[in-house]
Amino acid sequence: MIENRKKRWLRTWSVLFAATLALCLGASFLPTRTAASEGIPPLESALPTTCSSSAAHPRHYKVAASPETVHWGFYSKNLAPVIAVNSQDYVTLETITHHAGDDYDRMIAGDPAIESIYHWTSDEQTVSDRGPGVHILTGPVYVCGAEPGDLLEVRVVDLQLRPSGNPDYAGKTFGSNASAWWGFQYDNYKDDPKPREVITLYEMDATGELDYATAAYRYVWTPQTTPDGTVHDTIDYPGIIVDHDTVTEIDDTLEGVKIPLRLHLGSMGVAPSEADVVDSIPPSYFGGNIDNRNIAMGTAMYYPVSVPGALFSGGDAHASQGDSELDGTAIETSITGVFQFVLHKQADLAGTILEGVNYPLLETPDSWIVHGFTYPNYLEALGEDAQSKIYELSSLDPALKDGSAKLRDFLMNGMNLTEDEAFSLITVGADFAITQVVDGNWGVHGIVPKGIFDPENVKPKPVDS
Template sequence: MTGVRLTTNAYPHDQRLEAWRFALQRVSLELDGGDEDIYGDLVSFTSGQKIQFIRCTGTAQALTLDFRQEARCFWLVLLLEGRLTATSGDAVVEIGEGDMVYGGGDTRCRITAEGDFRLLIVKVPHSLPALKSRSQLPTQISDLIADTAVGRMMSSLLRTVADTILDISDDQIRPVELALPEMIAATLLDRAPAKALGGAAGGRAAILERVFQSIEMRLSDPNLNTHQIASEHNISPRYLQKLFEQHGESFGHYVKLRRLERCRLDLGSPLHAQRSISEILFQWGFNDSASFSRAFREQYGMSPREYRKSPESVGTSAEAPRRGRPEKARDVRLENREPASVLEGVLPGADALPALDDAARTRRHHFLPARPDTIHWGYFSRSLSPALEVRSGDYVTIETLTHHANDDAERMIEGDAGAEAVFHWTAEGKAVERRGAGPFDASALGRGPGEGFGVHICTGPIAVEGARPGDVIEVRILDMEARPSQNPRFAGRSFGSNVAAYWGFHYKDLLTEPKDREVITIYEMDDEPGRATAQAVYSYRWTPQTDPSGVVHDRYDYPGVPVDPETITRNFDVLRDVTIPVRPHFGVIALAPAHSELIDSVPPANFGGNIDNWRLGKGASCFLPVGVPGGLLSMGDPHASQGDSELCGTAIECSMTAVIQVILHPAKTSRKYIRGIDYPMIETPDEWVILGFSHPDYLKELGASAQSEVYKQSSIDAAMRDAFRKARRFLMTLRDFTEDEAISLLSVGVDFGISQVANGNWGVHAVIRKSLFSS
């Protein structure tokens, strides 16, 4: 990525105005007027797809956006703080925080801030296939309000970019490069008048664009044909062929070129270094290696093996293969096509994340925010309606909230619209009524609906198309970031809470008085790249808290109870000079149990759940056996850091946003160590982590009272034995070892550790290092 950074505070007072004016000009902005007291801070970068992001902060001033001398583009302005008035010709648009104004590159626009402001300007090339083939540029400015569905999604996505603009990497921006053009195209198509869509020609273009996307999502099917695609779009195979002829291409040749490009990208990716060429070519729908090798050499001038050895040199060649639609796939709808140099490195709207794994580049990218209608609190259930439906290989940017955010609402909830909505609780009721898997009428303990048997805020569930019992779902965690505070006092900073609670392993073994104390410690995370750390801010002892419904909580016994700051004493002299490495991970990744009741979110089991193993973070995969059709994946309980055992009952509980990829492995998958697994397993680039529990399938093992009995019958001995049995079976399957060989290796080369002693069903894990095996 390329970009600029400037703050006027770096210049002498009398030079600030000109320095600011010059910095704005570098990103095609003009300052109207201004004085020497002006303040401005500007950060910009341009992504690999030539999408430009400009974060601008300043005092009252007027700026003019003028992109008319540049390549055709779509632009938008997201207001992060303050109020703005946008003017273009006779059109005047006023926007508030979270709202957007947008227009085409030929539209000159003046934006005026009467007070301090913070905004993000985004400029997207119209040459990106997601826009070029599906929408015309707007000719006047329009607003996009944050309380609309697409407005919420775009605002949330771009706010994350703005907050991380100094640290974001090429890999991290790729999901945005995929999602943003698609969102813009959908917005423009939705708002365009019928005549602007181009009549019959526009209709053909729209059909062809949908066909392109269908092909991208089915490239791995070796039986892909015109009849299949034509039937999906309710057109005849002959008409489909005519569409391709008008596009300057045949269906079969187009499909071959797209498959070759997918193979090329995988061959050049270090993430696929362990996969054979045969695995890759079969993955993308080729039927034999000989024809693949010939086609690859014809297209790229070298064999697949030669390309794999020197992908960097190919990437810099004048004849380097293009990303996106094949160069030969001519777009006959454009009389003045962009030259090849402009299209270099550009991905079509249906592509995604070219440096990522498996079928990544052909899959869709979804955004799943945390809202009252997209979360379930404290339980799993096979009866939940999906919050999202995906196909195997799709990507999801997923927001997850910690149920501990009310330990310091000022830092972790205030100003955050999503968190405020989920945690909303007044005397009149809650936004999320059920919190836990216990009786809804609070008939057992009187603590509130759900009784607190189960505590985690889970985003989802996500249904996976085609998932059936016997299959395995792999959840790849591609990235994780702490959710920053939206309170202006703590803007851009991230916080989490650790509770030394009554359910902690330590609780009955305290030395100092009072021995029945529960202590909350608030941490702040510093996510500087390469050395992310956490430090304690303050701690306090739990005091009886009266919730908005009037119930008094003497202990930390019900999730989401707001802590009244006036009732606690903060101790800021805590853990001085102690710096904790941050290793973000999910505590909860679960599929729906094959069980008719609501299932408490606390005890983990064969379906996954509250695993609480810190290895389940960025770069790891979690494999889960499917118990019900669709799988119904839920994620939550995000942690900034945790040690093995989670001794005191919690980690640093911190809201997180992650990018994941969901892969469906059918029951007869060729990966034999996955086939038939009936327990959750973690895989990292260096290790397999086998998870054992005191009762691996407690819902079946412990009978009708399983959800209460599991808390009474856990032991490290039982968890260790389960981890041993699973690890033994894994090694015998993975390497065809005899039982004696597996047992010897488990003793001399495998590390067993305590995952957690906090979740009712205690856990032990076996860490099998891949370096043990020479091949």
């Protein structure tokens, strides 16, 4: 039985705004939605699975989602990579939501890749190797030359909604929000029946012309039977195909409300070293299910490498999410993203703004964002039973302490501040937000604007390798 679940505001930056910030703030990578496809190399026809000498120019590959390129519910240092890339290369990754079964007709039917990933009969289950978590992750991507101690920069170049494959819904796509038993609200209902789990299905324009989602309908979860005969009274197993003859769809849901799209991947990370199979739900030092809505197009994430090749995977795509992901999930959907991988070798980090970064760090066009967790490394702190204990021990107090300590250290190193100066700046010039309270290892993130610093006092970023 699954312990928990997951999922996150994405912004798009105008060309002028991003370019101005790049010049003023020294950001080395600030792509925009308008310019997202500019400068990206054409797609290569074959996927390399072994390392070769670096090409004169970056290359671009596509990893299509299939039963062979996804792994369900876990990160692992033992997974065979689906592709091997050099630093500076681009990869287009198709990511598939683990909530597509909430409406088969709209989110699975007519899309051969999603149909094959979800295929499950009494005789066979295509993706039967499922870990303790819930997310469908695409990868892993092996980054040639990456070694423990290095830092992997993952630039989010582009994010696009995956259209529905059903011709009845041409030009549209859909996402699901699950108000579920792992949500913070579950014991705080006032209306009957209580408690309850509710699925709200959202509709989006797949052409990109409309930048908002609207609710199509909602229904209260009823017990569902999977092909192996198991009855699921709650949403306790990923990939359940809901029988809509057993639920009542309520059409008048959030009428007149438009939810701004904030496309992002809730889960992006590298393989941790502490265990062979790691639950995809709790985030940690390796990234994973951070569920920060700010990890949008035009941003870059930095991950500490702990295994050879880094082994990056991504998934748990969201059309939109608010801070905290309060009721259990975001608008869970399927997204295709373009990512550029830049390796920063440990030896090159000294004297740069990234020196000492051993946690997932987000760079946006105008901010640095650190991530704090109840346990910075729960796998190490909680021992042999860490992957079950973490769900019982989460709290925001230690998450804020962790986040503020990381931000202090980042400011002391990167901006040459004393500890007293750092804490004063954090208090009067930075912001903390609740990232999520649903993923086992609860999170907060601290945001410090780039524009408040004199560039002369900011250490440089490492040169791209």
